[in-house]
Amino acid sequence: MNEEGRGPSAEPLLALIGDHLESIRGALDDEQHTLLLTRLTALAEAPPDDTMAVRRALQGVRLALRPLPFEHPVRVALDGVRLVAAPPGPAAVTEALALISLMTAPDPAPAGSTPTGSTPAAAPAVGAGDDRAPDPLLREPALSAAEATARCGGAPPPELIKLPDPPHGDRYPQFQFPAGGGTPHEVVLEVNRLLLADIDPRGAASWWLGGNTWLGGTPASFLGLLPDHELVGAATALVEGE
Known part of the structure; x- marks a missing residue:
């Protein structure tokens, strides 16, 4: 139990994830699973002696696990983890490295697969906006890096969502800026x-642009319509597991 008596500390939670990797993979879609891997990678890259960096990265892992069904063992344990009372230790980084290794291990080649040394047919290249593999986030109205820099009066702040789009350059979702111009x-x-x-800019963008039961709609659509504290409250509810 942690100091608040509310459930496992961070390291046992990561070990629990390792015990249930197969069911987690089955419960998350491809984008959610990739997000979890991204956040575990951020944890693995956090300096072990930087408590705040490790805590922030662990919070990212917690957010990535929120889509799990409420009855899933990891989801049940999730709300019991509090990162404030007892700072996570270096073991959390070690656990993350082990999980990444397990999650990225190649699956055994199925019978009839392409033999070693042969070259499979190349998949068609897909760019942003291609209907064969649409990326909903990159289809949203956005500013280019140059436009965002101009609106911010300099380099955009790090907390501004920036989505990589290799064919066209970084994109800053437009909802972050007032419609008539101005800073974010x-x-x-x-x-x-x-x-x-x-x-995790994709996770943040997905929250703003996806449905939200707390607000009863898409958070981005309420900018300027709802008091700011209600939007902050909805995000806080997600982070704190309310």
């Missing part, structure tokens, strides 16, 4: 800090 919405920056947008 302050509430967007505040919420993005809660959602760790600097670590």
Whole structure:
């Protein structure tokens, strides 16, 4: 139990993830599973002696596990983990490295697969906006890096969501800026800090652009319509597991 008596500490939670990797993979879609791997990678790369960096990275892992069914053992344990009372130790980074190794291990080649040394047919190249593999986030209205820099009056702040788009350059979702021009919405920056947008911009963008039962709609659509504190409250509810 942690100091608050609310469940396992961070390291046992990571070990529990390892025990249930197969069922986690079955419960998450491809994008959610990739997000989990991304956040575990951020944890593995955090300096072990930097408590705040490890804590932030662990919070990212917790957020990535939220889509699991409520009855899943990892999801049940999730709400019992509190990262404030007892700072996570270096063992959390070690556990993350082990999980990444397990999650990225190649599957055994099925019978009839391409023999070693042969070259499989190349998959068609897919770029942003290609209907064969649409990326909903990259289809959203966005500013280019140059446009975002101009609107910010300099380099965009790190908490601003920046989505990599190799064929066209980095994209900054447009909802982050007022429609009539100007610098980013302050509430967007505040919420993005809660959602760790600097670590996982796709996860933060998905929250803003996806349905939200707390608000009853898409958070981005309520900018300027709802009081800022309600948007912050909805994001806080996600982070704190309420």
